[in-house]
Amino acid sequence: MLLKTTLIRLLTTAVTLFGVAVVVFVLVRVAPGNPIAMMLPPGATEADIAALEALYGFDKSLPEQFVIWLGGVLQGDFGTSITLRRPVDELVLSRLPATLELSIMALVIAVALGTAIAVIGARRRGTATEVGLDLSSGAVLSVPDFLWGLVFVLLFGVLWPVLSISGRIDPQIEVDFTSNFYTFEGLLRGRLDVVQSTLSHMLMPALALALPLAAMIAQLLKQNLKEVLLQDYTTLARVRGFSETSVILREALRNALLPTLTLVGVQFTFLIGGTVIVERIFSYEGLGNMAIDAVINRDLPLIQGIVLLFAALFIVINLLVDLSYTLLNPRLRHG
Amino acid sequence: MTGSQTHPNTLDVMQLNIALPNGHRLLRDVSLSLRPGEVRVLVGESGAGKSMIGKAVLGILPQNLKVTEGEILLEGQHLNAMTPWTRRKTVAQSAALIPQDPLTALNPARRIGPQITDPLVRIHGWSRTKARETALALLDRVHIRDPKRVMESYPHELSGGMRQRVLIAAAFAPSPRLIVADEPTTALDVTVQKQILRLIRELQQETATAVLFVTHDMGVVAKVSQQVTVLFAGKVMEDAPTERIFTDPRHPYTRALIAATPSYADLDRPFSPVPQALIAELQDDIVRDDARHQGGAR
Numbered sequence: 001m002l003l004k005t006t007l008i009r010l011l012t013t014a015v016t017l018f019g020v021a022v023v024v025f026v027l028v029r030v031a032p033g034n035p036i037a038m039m040l041p042p043g044a045t046e047a048d049i050a051a052l053e054a055l056y057g058f059d060k061s062l063p064e065q066f067v068i069w070l071g072g073v074l075q076g077d078f079g080t081s082i083t084l085r086r087p088v089d090e091l092v093l094s095r096l097p098a099t100l101e102l103s104i105m106a107l108v109i110a111v112a113l114g115t116a117i118a119v120i121g122a123r124r125r126g127t128a129t130e131v132g133l134d135l136s137s138g139a140v141l142s143v144p145d146f147l148w149g150l151v152f153v154l155l156f157g158v159l160w161p162v163l164s165i166s167g168r169i170d171p172q173i174e175v176d177f178t179s180n181f182y183t184f185e186g187l188l189r190g191r192l193d194v195v196q197s198t199l200s201h202m203l204m205p206a207l208a209l210a211l212p213l214a215a216m217i218a219q220l221l222k223q224n225l226k227e228v229l230l231q232d233y234t235t236l237a238r239v240r241g242f243s244e245t246s247v248i249l250r251e252a253l254r255n256a257l258l259p260t261l262t263l264v265g266v267q268f269t270f271l272i273g274g275t276v277i278v279e280r281i282f283s284y285e286g287l288g289n290m291a292i293d294a295v296i297n298r299d300l301p302l303i304q305g306i307v308l309l310f311a312a313l314f315i316v317i318n319l320l321v322d323l324s325y326t327l328l329n330p331r332l333r334h335g
Numbered sequence: 336m337t338g339s340q341t342h343p344n345t346l347d348v349m350q351l352n353i354a355l356p357n358g359h360r361l362l363r364d365v366s367l368s369l370r371p372g373e374v375r376v377l378v379g380e381s382g383a384g385k386s387m388i389g390k391a392v393l394g395i396l397p398q399n400l401k402v403t404e405g406e407i408l409l410e411g412q413h414l415n416a417m418t419p420w421t422r423r424k425t426v427a428q429s430a431a432l433i434p435q436d437p438l439t440a441l442n443p444a445r446r447i448g449p450q451i452t453d454p455l456v457r458i459h460g461w462s463r464t465k466a467r468e469t470a471l472a473l474l475d476r477v478h479i480r481d482p483k484r485v486m487e488s489y490p491h492e493l494s495g496g497m498r499q500r501v502l503i504a505a506a507f508a509p510s511p512r513l514i515v516a517d518e519p520t521t522a523l524d525v526t527v528q529k530q531i532l533r534l535i536r537e538l539q540q541e542t543a544t545a546v547l548f549v550t551h552d553m554g555v556v557a558k559v560s561q562q563v564t565v566l567f568a569g570k571v572m573e574d575a576p577t578e579r580i581f582t583d584p585r586h587p588y589t590r591a592l593i594a595a596t597p598s599y600a601d602l603d604r605p606f607s608p609v610p611q612a613l614i615a616e617l618q619d620d621i622v623r624d625d626a627r628h629q630g631g632a633r
Contacts, residue, residue: 126398232440233450236502239393240454241427243420250453254444330444330489 013315020311021073021304025066028300035082035298056082069304078308079301083293088305092287096309097180098168099279099286103272105183105202106209110271111264113210114217115253121218122225122248133222137215145274149208149281156204163204166283170197205282209274213267220263224256231255258328265321269314343411344368345429345513345545346392351405353387353396353569360625361400362387362569369562371512372543374536376556376577378592379566380609385549386435387569389515392547394419394426410512427458431506433516433535437498437523441490448486451505459509466508473504477534496527500534507538514539516548520555532558553596557581565589568621587613 036052053059057068072079078088121133143151157165169175169182173193177185183202186194228234229252237247276288283289287306294302326332346369353362362384369375377385390396392407394414407414410429414422434440441450448470455466467486474482477500490498499519506514516535520528536559539546548559556563556577563580565572565588573586584590591609 232434232436233442235395236432236434236440237454238395238423239426239430239432241423241458242454243423251442251445255442328444331491 009319016315017308017311021070021308022066024304024307025069026062028298028303029062029065033298035300038298039082069301073308078305081294081299081302083297083299084302088301091290091302092305092309094180095285095287095290097182098284099272099275099288101181101183101198102202102206102275102279102284102286103209103268105199105206106213106271107264107268109206109210110213110217113214115221117214117218118221118225119245119248119253121222122229122252123245125226125229130222133218137218140211140215141219143212145208145212145271146277146281148211149205149278152204152208153281164197164201165204168198168201168285169194170201173197201282201284205275205278205284208278208281209271213264213271216267217260217264221256221260224259225252228252228256254328258325261321261325261328265318268317272310272313272317344408345371345373345410346547347406347408347411348388348392349406349408351388351391351407352403353384353391353400354403356399356401358629360403360569360628362391363621363624363628364405365566365569365571367564367571367574369513369545369547371545372539373562374539374546374548374560375562375564376548376550376560377564377566378550378553378556380551380592382568383566384569385551385566386517389432389517389547389549392426392513393430393432393515394422395432424458427454427509429511430513430515431509431511433499433503433506433514433519435518435521437495437502440502441498443490445489446486447488447490447493447501451486451501451508454505455509469508470504473508474501476538477501477504478530479504495523496531499523499527499531503531503534503538507542507544510542511544514544514546516546518549518551520552521550535559553593565592567617570621570624572617588617 036049036056036058039052040048050059057065060068069079076089078092080086081088081091084091117133117137121130124130124133152163153165156163164170175182175194177189177194179185182194182198186192186198225248229248231252234247234251237251238244242250275286276291278284279286279288280292287309291303291306293299294306346367348365348367351362351365352360354360365384365388367375367377367388377388379385387396387400391402392409392414396402402415405415409425412425414425417425441447448467451470451473452463452466455461455469456463461469470486471482474485479485479497479500485493485497485501493501503519519535520531523531532555535546535548538544546559548555550556560577562574563577564574565580565586567588572588573580573584575585580589581593584593588609591613594607595609597606
C-alpha cells in the first residue's frame, strides 16, 4: 500500500517536472528577444552570428534542441549560462541556500506571528481586541509583500537606519564556509558574527514576505480555533479546571492547525515566488535576483535551470505538507 | 434546608433564574438540593432547561445566557460570589461531568491516557505514577479490557460504548463529590445504554458520590434515581422521591409524562403524547408567572 502510493507519487512528480520542462523550454524560445543578439556588438557579421548560434545549438530545430537539453539534464548537465559562462547547476545551487534561508525565516516568522495573533484573537473572542486584530490583519493582507519591502526600507533603512537594506552579509566579514547556508553553517561552526550579520540582512525581506502570510494564518487559524472551542472536549477541559488559555493551547490548537496547514503549504510556495521581487528590492543574492537577471539577459539555459529547481522545490514542499498532515492527524496514520 | 452545619448538602440550587440577554427567562425559580451520595434525576422534554441547570452548576453556560437571580452552593460554598478563577478551581475540585455524546467529548488528536491523567496531575497535583495507576484501575473497573492498550489508543480506535466508559472513568478519577451526568446514554445503542446506566449507578454507590442525572427518559428515572425533579419550560412541576413519582404522581404533567413513556412489555398500547390542552394550560400559567415576575422586578 505504502509502496504503491510512493510509486504513484514519484511517477506524478516525474510527469509534472517533464511538463514544466517542456513549457519553460518552449516559452523562453517563443518569447521575443534573441540571446545571441544581446551577446554580440552591434556591427557583428552574419558569419559571427551563425558561429555563435552553432556554438549554443540555436541553429537546430526546437524539438532537437529540447532532446539535447533534456538528455543533458538527465545526466546532471543543465548547460552553461550564456552570460555568466559557468555551469547552470553550479550557479543555481550556489544561490539556492540564500533563498531557502530567506524563505524558511519568512515562514517561521509568519507561522509564529500568525499563530500568536490567532490564539490571542480566540482567547479574546467577542471583544474589541478580536475586532481590532481582525481589522489589522485585513489591512496587512491587502498590502502585497514587495510594498511591505519598500515600507521597511523607508522605515528602517532611511528614517531610522538600524537594519541593512542591501545584500546578504556585511562584505567586511570573511566567510570561508563549505556551504552557502551562511546562517545554518554559522550556527554549527559557532561563527555568531556571520549569523548576526545574515540575520540582520534577512530580517526586512523576510518580514516583508511573512506579513501577508501571517495575516492569512491569523484569520484562518482563529476561525478554526473558535469552531474547535465549541466542541464538547473543550467544554470538558474547562469543567476539569483548565484555564481558557490552556484549553486553547492544549486541546484546541492541534485540531485547529490541520486545516491551516494546507493553507500554509500552498501559501509557502507563493512566498517562495514572492522572493523573486523582494530579493531584487533588497539586492539579496538569492535565486530570485538571479532569475530576474537571467530573464533580462535572455540567458535561456539559466532560466530553464532556475524554473526547474523552483518546480522541484514546490513538489518537495507539497510532499512535506502531506507528511506533516499525517503526523498531526492520528486518524490518517493507519491504512 | 436539609443537612446540618457540619454536613452541608453537596449541592443546593436556590431560586435559580437564567435568562437570555433580552430578558426572556429560560429557567424560572428552580430550587433543588442533593445530599451526599444521593442521585437526583432532572426529567423533562427538550427545551425544559434540565441540561441548563447542570451547566450553570459547572459554569459552562453558553456565553449569551446569564444567571439573573438565585444561588448555587457547592458543598456549602457560594459559587456565584466567587471570581471566575476561584470558581473554576472550586468546581474542578469537587465536581465532574459525564457528557452527553462520547463521540465528541474526547479530543481526537490526543491519546486516551493523558486525557484522563492530565487533569489529575495538572489540576489536582497528583504524581504521574499515582494518576496513571488510578486511571488503569478505573478503566479496569468500568470493564475495559486491556486498559494499558486503551490508554495508548486514540479515541477513533474505540467504540461509542467504550468511549463513554472512558469518560465515566475520567469523571470518577479525581473522586468528585458531585457528578453531573448530562443525558449520558442518549447517544448510545439501546443495548449499551443499560450497561452504562448500571455502571454509573454502581460507581456512584461504591464512592458515595452525589449525581445530578439529566434525562428525558422516564425509564431511566426508574432505574437510577432516588429523587426526581420534573421540569417544564424551565419551571419545577414536581419534586419528589422516585417511588412516589411512579406510584402517586401529583402533578398532571408528571402523570402525562409517565403515560407517554413507551413500554416494551406492552407494545400494542397506543402511544399517548402529553396532551396539547395540558401544555397550553401550563404555558398560560408560565406567561402569567413571567408577567408577575417582571412586575415584581420593576
